[in-house]
Amino acid sequence: MAPPERITVLGAGSWGTTFAKVLADAGNDVVLWARRAEVAAAINETRRNSAYLPDIRLPSTLRATDDAAEAVHGAGAVVLAVPSQTLRENLAGWQPLLPPEATLVSLAKGVELSTLKRMSEVIGEVADVPMAHVAVVSGPNLAKEIAAEQPTATVVACPDHDRAVALQHACSTPYFRPYTNTDLVGIEIAGACKNVIALACGMAAGLGFGHNTMSSLITRGLAETTRLGVALGADPMTFAGLAGLGDLVATAMSPLSRNRTFGERLGRGETMAQAQEAAHGQVSEGVKSCSSIRQLAARHGVEMPITDVVHRVCHEGLAPAPAAAELLGRERKPE
Ligand SMILES: NC(=O)c1ccc[n+]([C@@H]2O[C@H](COP(=O)([O-])OP(=O)(O)OC[C@H]3O[C@@H](n4cnc5c(N)ncnc54)[C@H](O)[C@@H]3O)[C@@H](O)[C@H]2O)c1
Numbered sequence: 481m482a483p484p485e486r487i488t489v490l491g492a493g494s495w496g497t498t499f500a501k502v503l504a505d506a507g508n509d510v511v512l513w514a515r516r517a518e519v520a521a522a523i524n525e526t527r528r529n530s531a532y533l534p535d536i537r538l539p540s541t542l543r544a545t546d547d548a549a550e551a552v553h554g555a556g557a558v559v560l561a562v563p564s565q566t567l568r569e570n571l572a573g574w575q576p577l578l579p580p581e582a583t584l585v586s587l588a589k590g591v592e593l594s595t596l597k598r599m600s601e602v603i604g605e606v607a608d609v610p611m612a613h614v615a616v617v618s619g620p621n622l623a624k625e626i627a628a629e630q631p632t633a634t635v636v637a638c639p640d641h642d643r644a645v646a647l648q649h650a651c652s653t654p655y656f657r658p659y660t661n662t663d664l665v666g667i668e669i670a671g672a673c674k675n676v677i678a679l680a681c682g683m684a685a686g687l688g689f690g691h692n693t694m695s696s697l698i699t700r701g702l703a704e705t706t707r708l709g710v711a712l713g714a715d716p717m718t719f720a721g722l723a724g725l726g727d728l729v730a731t732a733m734s735p736l737s738r739n740r741t742f743g744e745r746l747g748r749g750e751t752m753a754q755a756q757e758a759a760h761g762q763v764s765e766g767v768k769s770c771s772s773i774r775q776l777a778a779r780h781g782v783e784m785p786i787t788d789v790v791h792r793v794c795h796e797g798l799a800p801a802p803a804a805a806e807l808l809g810r811e812r813k814p815e
């Protein structure tokens with residue numbers, strides 16, 4: 481029997497740690513890189529990442545290090561589990577270390593502020609690899625539920641179907657079921673936009689609105705997300721799948737979502753600074769991506785009214801209540 485494949489996960493936050501556990505449970509030899517030496521040491525000694533997943537015991541086949549060169553040495557796949565707005569800078573530091581044939585896997589859900597690029601585009605550019613080497617994992621994947629081994633499905637997307645299938649095998653466990661897809665554009669646009677719509681749903685919840693409002697925001701949010709994706713060349717069917725509707729529902733409805741929770745705080749009247757402080761350094765990607773997605777939409781002549789008001793609440797001082805009234809007061813039109 482072939483020895484287990486070495487897979488490296490760079491980033492030991494909520495999702496990086498959880499995905500490393502999935503890969504280890506699937507039978508791979510997994511190395512997890514943490515920024516701080518004490519976090520890596522604690523994982524190796526106690527089998528726990530107490531800052532992010534205090535209740536989860538990590539498998540013994542998962543090893544942590546704070547040495548990126550040691551982490552990526554000999555890896556068949558390198559998983560990038562850092563926030564989308566720092567990925568370029570992080571990857572530039574790791575680029576000289578990467579094995580040339582490794583599949584580079586993005587877990588991040590966002591659009592870069594300075595360039596309006598998707599994460600796979602940033603990876604292809606900074607790592608200087610063919611896009612066939614770049615993959616994305618995205619779906620209704622709230623880290624805490626997966627770490628607790630609750631049944632979940634996801635999508636592994638790569639332009640090279642064979643690499644997608646190899647990664648699908650590498651992350652299949654009895655509780656985690658990946659499907660393949662080759663529509664990187666659709667999967668990434670869906671993953672970035674659902675965070676913004678989840679912020680809007682959180683704001684609505686904070687204002688005291690119920691399920692009709694949530695459902696209206698989810699449905700119209702999916703409509704504007706699909707419009708943007710199609711304008712960028714995505715397959716519209718992708719948005720009806722796990723990384724589209726699936727992730728949007730999970731994120732917009734769950735109190736575990738950082739984006740939904742952030743929006744809820746704003747809806748209850750907290751300031752941006754108060755909501756940021758309550759997040760304890762964990763990333764709410766939609767707060768930044770609402771601005772880059774809005775610009776990307778403007779560049780392609782796509783109307784995204786929910787994204788527009790989320791940007792104005794987060795960055796231009798619009799209050800959530802008038803934002804809701806503005807959405808309801810828009811020109812009437814056919815569905
Ligand atoms: N948490 C989830 O449930 C989940 C699920 C699916 C996708 N994602 C996506 O995965 C990505 C990572 O999310 P996460 O939940 O692991 O985030 P997190 O905030 O929990 O952890 C981020 C990790 O990146 C590291 N990092 C390295 N360089 C950094 C820098 N310059 N600035 C800040 N952090 C830096 C941090 O130390 C930390 O370990 C995000 O794009 C997120 O949208 C998260």
Ligand SMILES: O=P(O)(O)OC[C@H](O)CO
Pocket residue numbers: 589619620621622623675678727730731736737738739740763764765
């Ligand atoms: O906690 P959030 O809002 O970053 O969402 C986490 C995942 O993206 C859900 O799939």
